[in-house]
Amino acid sequence: MTDATLPVIDISGLNSPDLDTRKAVAAEIGHACDTYGFFYVSGHGIPDDDILATVDAARSFFTQPLEKRMEIKAGATNRGYTALKESEHEDGKPDVNEGFELGFPVPPEDPDFDGGNPVRAPNRWPDLEGFREPVEKHYFATFALGMTILRGFALHFGLPEDFFTKTFKRPVADMRLAHYPPQTGDGVEFGTFDHTDHGVITILWQDNNGGLQVQSPGGEWLPAAPIPGTFVVNIGDLMSHWTNKRFRSTLHRVINRPGVDRYSIPFFFNPDFDTHVDPADIPGIPADAEVLEPVTSGPYLIGRFSDYRHSWKEEDA
Numbered sequence: 001m002t003d004a005t006l007p008v009i010d011i012s013g014l015n016s017p018d019l020d021t022r023k024a025v026a027a028e029i030g031h032a033c034d035t036y037g038f039f040y041v042s043g044h045g046i047p048d049d050d051i052l053a054t055v056d057a058a059r060s061f062f063t064q065p066l067e068k069r070m071e072i073k074a075g076a077t078n079r080g081y082t083a084l085k086e087s088e089h090e091d092g093k094p095d096v097n098e099g100f101e102l103g104f105p106v107p108p109e110d111p112d113f114d115g116g117n118p119v120r121a122p123n124r125w126p127d128l129e130g131f132r133e134p135v136e137k138h139y140f141a142t143f144a145l146g147m148t149i150l151r152g153f154a155l156h157f158g159l160p161e162d163f164f165t166k167t168f169k170r171p172v173a174d175m176r177l178a179h180y181p182p183q184t185g186d187g188v189e190f191g192t193f194d195h196t197d198h199g200v201i202t203i204l205w206q207d208n209n210g211g212l213q214v215q216s217p218g219g220e221w222l223p224a225a226p227i228p229g230t231f232v233v234n235i236g237d238l239m240s241h242w243t244n245k246r247f248r249s250t251l252h253r254v255i256n257r258p259g260v261d262r263y264s265i266p267f268f269f270n271p272d273f274d275t276h277v278d279p280a281d282i283p284g285i286p287a288d289a290e291v292l293e294p295v296t297s298g299p300y301l302i303g304r305f306s307d308y309r310h311s312w313k314e315e316d317a
């Protein structure tokens with residue numbers, strides 16, 4: 001696998017009224033997920049100008065003084081500002097990036113939030129003119145793109161087209177504006193250390209600076225170079241589980257480059273909190289394969305966040 005071979009899939013056909021056209025795109029997506037766990041999408045219909053307006057909003061947020069950013073510091077919810085080196089991985093290395101995160105809108109009187117559910121909380125917006133509108137617009141545009149891709153997954157497995165999307169009524173779907181400052185240390189600085197994503201899919205917009213690397217099946221780190229007009233989509237652990245490991249959840253990382261401020265916008269697309277994720281529901285498992293146990297989406301994700309995020313470990317956060 002090289003970045004040249006990570007497929008670029010034009011997904012516009014998934015919106016065709018013709019079932020065969022939709023199935024043809026679904027087959028390409030299925031092949032990419034079986035083989036790489038990563039693919040680029042083109043033909044998504046999200047205008048460049050809207051994306052650039054979101055990146056401008058991100059830049060205006062991150063260039064504020066730290067104390068302004070900290071006014072909306074995220075606690076034990078993925079809402080608001082996450083500071084540099086907030087995440088730490090197994091070998092103790094921090095991630096050198098900062099972020100602003102928002103989720104599917106939840107009103108303050110939502111019973112889940114009242115009940116203390118940490119992944120269902122109201123968004124926290126900065127007091128910054130011109131910020132919310134483009135960011136929220138990008139959130140819903142990317143959300144719609146995710147739903148389209150999930151229809152493709154369902155078609156690939158011969159399931160009703162709404163098999164996955166029907167579990168996205170009050171989803172745990174978080175978008176992050178990420179800022180990677182220029183590398184400062186002598187050695188390699190990880191913007192995001194080697195990891196797999198936790199959820200169903202991640203849809204990533206990245207700027208032109210590069211830095212994202214994907215591990216090949218042979219263990220080599222290969223660049224997933226920016227391609228104008230595309231998003232990078234990758235399979236997370238929950239989707240890999242749901243498909244009884246037929247879809248690959250692939251290791252990836254970001255290496256900060258000297259002298260460069262990098263911006264990216266990952267969208268972590270996960271279903272409703274109580275979604276029953278049962279591999280036995282998805283046809284096509286070979287008769288001799290062991291079928292994995294079902295899991296419940298929300299508790300599974302919370303377990304994964306708590307593994308490495310400092311703020312999720314602070315009792316009073």
Ligand SMILES: O=C(O)CCC(=O)C(=O)O
Binds near residue numbers: 197204264266
């Ligand atoms: O910023 C990127 O390019 C990727 C970030 C990433 O992999 C993540 O946040 O899970």
Ligand SMILES: [Fe+2]
Binds near residue numbers: 196202252
């Ligand atoms: Fe990731």
